[in-house]
Amino acid sequence: GGGKRFPYPQYVWSPAGGWWCNPRNWKRNTALATVAVIGICMPAFYLSASREVRTAVIDV
Template identity: 55%
Template sequence: MGGTPRYPYPRDVWSPAGGWWPHPRAWRRNTAVAAFGLVLVLTPIFIYSERISERPEDAARQIPWRPWVKVRANSMTSETEPGQH
């Protein structure tokens, strides 16, 4: 009954994403391995980048994603406040 197949798509389809209905085996493990590989490769690159980076002057305020950056001691006080010399 019906005259047409249930899914009128080619039976054998190749694509990088896995075809019409992809069900890759062990996708969670593969994703975890890929994420671990990225962390393993990108961590030394980040560390090297931070080691060679230079700032012409200290930051005026704390940078949230860079807690190790030095902050100027007098950055929060104004030069015109009483008691300052």
């Protein structure tokens, strides 16, 4: 989708990988990044929940 690929300069460098990037081990890198984000967010959530103070009673 998005149209036909066009010729582009080979010397262009981009931190995102440039045009039509296909990095090596992208599945592994994505899995590691996902595990890292979850590993950081879950303890932060539990710490926040344990320190939470409610000033009003909530009827359920």
